[in-house]
Amino acid sequence: MKQLRKLVVLGILACSLPSLATTITTLDDSSLFDNVAAQPGGSIGDSSWQATSFGTPGAKSFGWLNFDPASSIMLGDISAVRFDTNKPISHNSSENDFYLSLYTQADGSNDGAGWYGNRLNLDPFYAINIDSTADSWTTWSTDAGTNQLRVYDYPAAGSYTAPTWDELLDPGYSDDGVNSLAEVDYASEKLLGIAFSTGSAWGDSFMGALDNIVIEFSNGDSWVFDLEASSVPEPTSVLLLGAGMLLLRLGRRS
Numbered sequence: 603m604k605q606l607r608k609l610v611v612l613g614i615l616a617c618s619l620p621s622l623a624t625t626i627t628t629l630d631d632s633s634l635f636d637n638v639a640a641q642p643g644g645s646i647g648d649s650s651w652q653a654t655s656f657g658t659p660g661a662k663s664f665g666w667l668n669f670d671p672a673s674s675i676m677l678g679d680i681s682a683v684r685f686d687t688n689k690p691i692s693h694n695s696s697e698n699d700f701y702l703s704l705y706t707q708a709d710g711s712n713d714g715a716g717w718y719g720n721r722l723n724l725d726p727f728y729a730i731n732i733d734s735t736a737d738s739w740t741t742w743s744t745d746a747g748t749n750q751l752r753v754y755d756y757p758a759a760g761s762y763t764a765p766t767w768d769e770l771l772d773p774g775y776s777d778d779g780v781n782s783l784a785e786v787d788y789a790s791e792k793l794l795g796i797a798f799s800t801g802s803a804w805g806d807s808f809m810g811a812l813d814n815i816v817i818e819f820s821n822g823d824s825w826v827f828d829l830e831a832s833s834v835p836e837p838t839s840v841l842l843l844g845a846g847m848l849l850l851r852l853g854r855r856s
């Protein structure tokens with residue numbers, strides 16, 4: 603029931619995403635997601651979400667940012683993916699991080715399960731040119747440069763030889779059959795949904811925060827997910843509210 607409630611909420615969220623320009627979606631009810639809690643301080647807005655799976659063996663932090671089985675968005679439409687994390691230690695090989703998973707729609711060929719096609723993981727663990735400082739926000743991105751994310755297709759466990767996002771979408775890239783599959787034309791896979799997660803295997807030791815998840819499209823549009831403790835009214839809403847109060851006062855005087 604809880605999962606159904608989540609999908610209904612996320613379905614409404616997905617339907618509410620307009621198709622042009624930058625769409626900022628503020629997620630401010632962490633109780634709808636598994637093992638996350640809001641905390642002060644964020645890389646955008648006033649706050650972020652922290653993993654609460656710490657100290658709970660087998661638990662992981664997880665949530666769908668959007669879920670749309672009817673989406674016509676293809677992976678080839680996505681030009682970049684970014685997100686920010688903040689951990690109490692600098693990045694090292696024994697401490698994993700939040701990662702993003704992009705699920706594609708099942709099409710009857712090389713599907714990972716009946717309900718999804720491919721699950722592409724963007725994991726800081728295998729990033730290129732890592733530069734991460736303790737107690738600071740680190741941006742992980744599919745773009746070339748510092749902290750460039752590699753991507754791998756589950757059930758691969760990921761590796762330092764996994765492709766970059768651009769390589770994955772390039773038909774000429776030589777897939778290794780593990781991290782990515784030659785039989786799959788990733789660029790034409792349709793997006794099913796985007797989820798954040800920590801791994802359950804290390805959920806008992808992970809501490810860290812997540813914020814500012816950005817999906818950029820090749821047509822210039824972008825989605826921004828701002829994880830917050832609570833929504834702050836938009837300035838325009840505050841202005842309208844102020845105008846309403848003024849009209850109310852004027853109305854009472856007349």
Ligand SMILES: [Ca+2]
Nearest residue numbers: 711712713719
């Ligand atoms: Ca497929």
Ligand SMILES: [Ca+2]
Nearest residue numbers: 644646647829
């Ligand atoms: Ca935030």
